[in-house]
Amino acid sequence: MSDVIAQLAAIVGEHNVILGEEQTPFLTDWLGKYRGRALAVVRPGSVDEVSAVMALCAEWNVPVVPQGGNTSLSGGATPDRTGEAVLLSLARMNRVRAVDPVGNTITVDAGVVLANVHTAASTADRFFPLSLGAEGSCTIGGNLAANAGGVAVLRYGTMRELTLGLEVVLSDGRVWDGLTALRKDNTGYALRDLFIGSEGTLGVITGAVLKLFPVPRARATAFVAVQDVNAALALLSIVRARGGDRLTAFEFMTGDTIALILKHVSGTRLPLETLPPAAVLMELSDTDDEVALIGRLEEVLASTIESGLVLDGALAQDGTQSKAFWRIREGVSEALVREGMAAKHDVSVPTAALGAFVALADAGVKAALPGVRPIVFGHLGDGNLHYNLLPPVGLDQGRWTAEMPALTRLGPVVT
Template sequence: MDDLIAELAGVLGEANVLVSEQDQAPFITDWLGKYRGAARAVVRPGSTADVAAVMRICARHKAPVVPQGGNTSMSGGATPDASGQAIILSLTRLNSIRNIDAVGNTITVDAGVVLAKVQQAAGAAGRFFPLSLGAEGSCTIGGNLAANAGGVAVLRYGTMRELTLGLEVVLADGRVWDGLTALRKDNTGYALRDLFIGSEGTLGVITGAVLKLFARPHARASAFVAVRDAAAALALLATVRDRCGDRLTAFEFMTGECLALILRHIGDARLPLAATPPAAVLIELSDQDDEPELRERLEAALAEGIEAGLVLDAAIAQDGTQAKAFWRIREGVSEALVREGKAAKHDVSMPVSAMAEFVAVADAAVRRVAPGVRPIVFGHLGDGNLHYNLLPAEGQDPAAFAAIAPELTRIVHDEIGRRRGSISAEHGIGQLRVDEMPLRKAPLELELMHQLKHLLDPAGLLNPGKLMPAATKN
């Protein structure tokens, strides 16, 4: 046992310092199976003090540290490189609900708490935590914060940055910043909290958070609506917003090609329309009470959409079972994509008003380079976030498609750049997009990011090779 491992075992106990290949296996491969690395050890601290001790030891030994929560990153952000030098810092033992304040509408949690547990704890206190993700049964709050997760309810409640009041963070040298404040107003300096949220573990290790809670919605109204294209969907979005205000919780868009893929691969998905439309939106309203009134608002908005020629067909859920069936269609997209085969995936955002034009232009551009390519487009239309995925032409050799995938990604991201959008809306940069950062960020912006990284992590030990590799080369 080398000195580093011995010191870590002395603090955490040998049972929480995993060195065998078998014990490390669940931690060194990402959940999509795209990235595989190697680690010197996987450590499992049980408290913030443990995390601080680990960081001090690793700083002394100049050992890289890869923070990891539920290991559900979509961009390889929690997987080490292949050098075998990194310490994986698994936070899953930090899994306590520290406090719930039903009057102040806050919940204070450890970073390793699984998202579903936070939702359940809020519900037991008569409150509501709105972040909802497909991986909510396994992703952790620390990971949600590190990637600034969004999900389907961003339209009403915002991303994790908007849902967070305070943080506790262990720095690269082992010092602990206690910013676990529940204040909603504090104008006493820089917003350090916002600096760590979305930093993908490259500036510090988040160990705790104070999150916002909300009144629990008891009334919901959902509709599955056929539209002709993204332009009609955007016009309908404006109509629903005018009619329903902040009751609008979700407005999810799917193209007809996307719906066909779901129906092909997801056995329990049932389209509540007479035929597969050119495109569709899933609309959800929520409020504290009066479900009949909420449904009437939605019906009135859809009637206005029909009159304006925006709505081709619509089904309104009559109960929770039907609403759940609508959401099963939307939730089946990722699973259907995996079953269909390898896709070139893009998680992009742009001004909402630019989305319809982007889809039309990007579709045409990729088809010029790759005739027969199949765009599978879905996402959170109301907040400007699309998942623009490209499947190979029917019968195309996977290797041939993989060879042109980088060119297709460049085309898609160039179109995003022309609209002053982002190449990562909610999945993070991780390893997947790190080489593109110099192409997509202004030199001054990269310089400032580099300076912040050097200030907080001068040795470049925190999650090296993620987000911006130049920041680790000092």
């Protein structure tokens, strides 16, 4: 195996092959739930180096685990415990290759951090809409591998919809050049979409052409209390009919989720009088005319409070308040980590069946393990819910780890 390591070092340079203790940060996932081992952590700096590494590993039959910002919550970027795999970190490939404000595209290396794509777009007076809690660390390659959604998916879609072209290194080292900037590309089969969402199993994404959008200069944000998922869905229907494409975020959280965030995340404060059974953080955005936009959201709130659908609500009066509302939603992962180890489920259900799903899941897990604490939140408009379970208070760690798989398998099928 030292032969392989020597050859890897010949490709990427000795200081870009990491061995021993220094590997640790690459081998543990963000939640600390998964820990692996690796033959070597390899940090290529170019497509050619990735290609040579892949060809070498194919020749030696060495497994490769690609990794971007290592912010995965499901162990997708963590190697197994055999220590046989090469951990391929794309973090050094962090170049914004080009920004085209006429064609509204940005071309980037896979290792560019999402927040840096935001900055590059913004410098060209354009907007890249993918936004999620880990955006300061996660990379475009990981966003593509996971087909990330994030908080603006309701309006802009997932990474698949935000991508025009890809550059991928296949397992034998060949480079698949699909780095097109065409808005409509009907030549041949849509192989691009096979790589997006394939979690690195079909190849290593090394570059991408992404879509840019006009900058949304006006925002209106509200934090409102509702009874449950079904009330939130009814509200969504009303806001969507009234706001149309302006509705860019509609984030649902149960009261238990909010309580957990307020407990653990510093600087968060409930913008309502009392802890509600559930809440929605919603945002409208537009290219201009913030006054009209806020007025529009105010009207919707007034009429839905009137009708009893919304129990209470707060409208952000400025950017600072809006950020404070968002800090609640963005604090959820941190709050979960601080509270303990959650059984995590990222669930997609047809929107109309979300209420039934939550009711069935809650009943099922609580019957199976009394005291278990569902922490439920997510991008409601997409039918995408994070259905997490925390152990009953006081349950010991060993027992909880043993219970988790059975609880996960209880997930109801709702169509």
